[in-house]
Amino acid sequence: MSDKAAITMDALMQDPEFIKVTSHLNQDLIERRNYRPPQCDVFNDAFIRVAEDDRYEFEIDSEARKKLPEIIDNKVQRLVPAAKPEETFKTQYTRARKIGIVFSGGPAPGGHNVIAGLYDAAKKVNPQNRIFGFLLGPDGIIDNEYVELDDDRIDAFRNLGGFSMIKTGRTKIDTTAKMALSRETCRKIGLDALVVVGGDDSNTNAAFLAQELKADGVQVLGVPKTIDGDIQVRDKNHKVLCAMSFGYHSAARAFANEISNLCTDSSSDVKYWHICKVMGRVASHLALEVALQTHANMTLIGEDLADFVDAKRLAKARSEGQAGIDYTAYGMTLRHLSRLICEAIVKRAAVGKNYGVVVIPEGVLEFINEIQVIIIKLNTIIAEYNETHDIDFHTEFIRLEDKREYLRRLASLSREASDISIWNTRDDDFFNDIPDFFQEGLLTERDSHGNFQFSLVPTDKVIMGLVKDYLNILRERGEYKIGIQRAYFDKTMRKADMDPDHYGSVLFDNYSEGEYLLVKKNIFSLKTLKQALVRENGLDAEAPIPPPIEKIYKMSVPKFKTQTHFYGYDGRGSDPTRFDCIYTYNLGMTVFNLIANGATGQMAAIKNLERSFAEWEPIGIPIAPLMHLEERKGRLTLVLEKSVVDTHSIAFQTVKALREKWLGAEPGEDDYRRPGPIRFTGKSEEDRPITLVLNALADKITS
Numbered sequence: 001m002s003d004k005a006a007i008t009m010d011a012l013m014q015d016p017e018f019i020k021v022t023s024h025l026n027q028d029l030i031e032r033r034n035y036r037p038p039q040c041d042v043f044n045d046a047f048i049r050v051a052e053d054d055r056y057e058f059e060i061d062s063e064a065r066k067k068l069p070e071i072i073d074n075k076v077q078r079l080v081p082a083a084k085p086e087e088t089f090k091t092q093y094t095r096a097r098k099i100g101i102v103f104s105g106g107p108a109p110g111g112h113n114v115i116a117g118l119y120d121a122a123k124k125v126n127p128q129n130r131i132f133g134f135l136l137g138p139d140g141i142i143d144n145e146y147v148e149l150d151d152d153r154i155d156a157f158r159n160l161g162g163f164s165m166i167k168t169g170r171t172k173i174d175t176t177a178k179m180a181l182s183r184e185t186c187r188k189i190g191l192d193a194l195v196v197v198g199g200d201d202s203n204t205n206a207a208f209l210a211q212e213l214k215a216d217g218v219q220v221l222g223v224p225k226t227i228d229g230d231i232q233v234r235d236k237n238h239k240v241l242c243a244m245s246f247g248y249h250s251a252a253r254a255f256a257n258e259i260s261n262l263c264t265d266s267s268s269d270v271k272y273w274h275i276c277k278v279m280g281r282v283a284s285h286l287a288l289e290v291a292l293q294t295h296a297n298m299t300l301i302g303e304d305l306a307d308f309v310d311a312k313r314l315a316k317a318r319s320e321g322q323a324g325i326d327y328t329a330y331g332m333t334l335r336h337l338s339r340l341i342c343e344a345i346v347k348r349a350a351v352g353k354n355y356g357v358v359v360i361p362e363g364v365l366e367f368i369n370e371i372q373v374i375i376i377k378l379n380t381i382i383a384e385y386n387e388t389h390d391i392d393f394h395t396e397f398i399r400l401e402d403k404r405e406y407l408r409r410l411a412s413l414s415r416e417a418s419d420i421s422i423w424n425t426r427d428d429d430f431f432n433d434i435p436d437f438f439q440e441g442l443l444t445e446r447d448s449h450g451n452f453q454f455s456l457v458p459t460d461k462v463i464m465g466l467v468k469d470y471l472n473i474l475r476e477r478g479e480y481k482i483g484i485q486r487a488y489f490d491k492t493m494r495k496a497d498m499d500p501d502h503y504g505s506v507l508f509d510n511y512s513e514g515e516y517l518l519v520k521k522n523i524f525s526l527k528t529l530k531q532a533l534v535r536e537n538g539l540d541a542e543a544p545i546p547p548p549i550e551k552i553y554k555m556s557v558p559k560f561k562t563q564t565h566f567y568g569y570d571g572r573g574s575d576p577t578r579f580d581c582i583y584t585y586n587l588g589m590t591v592f593n594l595i596a597n598g599a600t601g602q603m604a605a606i607k608n609l610e611r612s613f614a615e616w617e618p619i620g621i622p623i624a625p626l627m628h629l630e631e632r633k634g635r636l637t638l639v640l641e642k643s644v645v646d647t648h649s650i651a652f653q654t655v656k657a658l659r660e661k662w663l664g665a666e667p668g669e670d671d672y673r674r675p676g677p678i679r680f681t682g683k684s685e686e687d688r689p690i691t692l693v694l695n696a697l698a699d700k701i702t703s
């Protein structure tokens with residue numbers, strides 16, 4: 001570099017404009033940091049009590065009662081103003097406390113505001129209250145790694161996405177040794193309470209910690225976090241207590257914005273099908289909201305596929321007089337799913353739209369019976385191997401071939417075994433029939449909670465591989481064609497002084513009707529085109545195909561070009577929507593008030609999220625009664641019940657009712673909706689998830 005350039009650069013770096021545009025501080029960041037979310041009405045009171053609410057009942061699992069006796073009889077608690085508090089209450093409420101907080105599991109927009117809400121509420125009640133953030137998730141509790149949070153740190157992260165303030169991790173405190181270390185950490189700091197901000201597994205952890213640490217006087221509270229939206233709580237009479245976990249709205253809006261941009265691109269260059277895999281480990285809540293936000297042409301909802309009944313197959317069995325029930329007609333197979341996608345693609349192509357956008361939920365395979373069975377079997381095999389050997393399955397069998405060989409051995413042993421084996425030759429054959437990359441995916445290491453890591457499986461590739469194969473078959477059969485607009489055909493013919501009617505009836509199946517013309521099924525190559533022209537149009541066998549006809553024919557032959565995208569970590573790291581900012585800040589305040597009232601084993605929540613802010617009600621939900629037995633690492637384990645998409649909900653029924661409209665397999669523009677980017681300020685920011693608004697309508701209409 002020359003001296004002149006160096007000097008110029010030095011001078012430039014002192015320039016105020018240069019400093020401004022290269023600083024990490026931008027207007028949006030400044031506005032976010034300065035924003036103070038509104039607080040639910042009750043938080044304006046100096047003293048807040050909890051009132052037990054007996055209107056809510058739960059179906060209690062006997063295993064939960066056995067394992068969590070100290071917290072199983074907890075009730076729903078409402079936060080209410082303490083109008084004339086007695087002195088003992090005041091002393092207890094305001095006494096100086098040490099509170100630890102930890103993020104657990106994947107990041108979700110709004111987490112920092114939970115901390116800010118907790119911090120502000122705690123400092124308001126008593127400036128001597130101290131908040132400690134455990135680092136890198138539950139490992140921070142086990143290893144006694146934490147930072148004390150102060151004004152500067154809190155202010156730097158207000159209303160910002162991610163969990164970067166204290167980081168996160170997925171460790172589960174699930175052994176006596178880890179529990180003992182956690183207890184030791186609480187004792188060393190002198191913690192009064194611990195707040196676990198996490199999903200279903202983390203709130204499960206919170207319940208076990210609450211049970212264990214009760215005797216030590218350490219309260220443990222949970223906060224419902226996960227972009228997946230699968231922490232939704234209703235009591236046994238379906239009364240909604242927590243309509244949605246935090247982070248869901250922001251992630252769905254971030255994904256929707258990106259996917260809506262693809263709708264715009266796709267309908268502009270009209271050559272790609274965009275295949276969008278959207279996060280959500282099991283439940284399809286995120287895909288559902290994305291569908292409502294964007295009106296993408298096709299959105300798969302896993303829960304819907306699980307309910308699938310192949311009516312055609314049943315009718316066929318009935319007409320052939322088959323005895324018994326054809327069980328293969330119940331539940332979706334991968335093959336059948338690929339057929340449904342092909343059907344949609346073919347329908348759009350018929351009206352000239354050989355492009356579009358498909359949304360596939362990350363966890364869709366969980367709802368395909370044949371795959372789910374294999375996943376559970378492999379979970380069990382891997383867990384059993386790890387339990388009975390000193391070395392972990394994935395360390396012992398590094399290459400796919402080694403893993404396959406182990407499974408092959410199990411299958412051959414099953415032939416000799418007298419009782420039922422977990423892996424038989426049918427499983428092995430099925431497994432060996434699927435592509436290597438998918439086998440690798442199915443064998444992928446389970447997370448620390450024993451969950452199958454769907455985000456590591458190229459689900460879209462699996463499904464679209466089958467789709468491509470079947471589209472080729474349909475193309476060969478002449479069933480996959482691009483419709484030619486009648487007006488365009490007429491114009492092209494007339495430009496070449498050719499009579500459209502003369503050629504139209506030779507070329508097209510539906511020349512007498514329809515805005516889009518479909519080349520006849522028996523014309524599937526230039527050779528068959530020529531034959532048709534010679535046969536039906538009197539073209540001399542030696543003459544070339546007239547160029548305009550050749551052009552029209554070529555336009556009708558579809559190429560199926562795809563672009564695949566994964567929307568997950570990007571949206572999970574987005575800054576929160578205003579809805580999530582307000583929601584999480586109030587969750588933080590709720591959790592402090594539950595602590596100040598001596599609660600433990602409760603999850604902070606805001607009731608009436610689906611309604612206007614004035615109706616939001618901070619509550620505590622007992623965690624233990626929400627737990628049930630679920631398969632993890634090949635065995636039944638007590639965990640918080642995940643909520644999947646209810647196919648009877650208004651939100652799902654809306655998507656179902658508008659499916660054909662959004663597919664857009666008719667002439668004219670598509671019905672795409674543009675949600676736009678998440679904007680922190682301004683009136684156009686979406687209020688709350690559309691899923692919530694629609695589901696709340698059901699209550700309104702029926703009440």
Ligand code: FBP
Nearest residue numbers: 105106199226227228279280281455
């Ligand atoms: P949480 O349930 O912990 O909130 O995480 C949800 C999620 O984002 C899923 O959508 C996704 O399948 C998974 O985390 C990815 O996990 P990882 O961060 O370990 O790759």
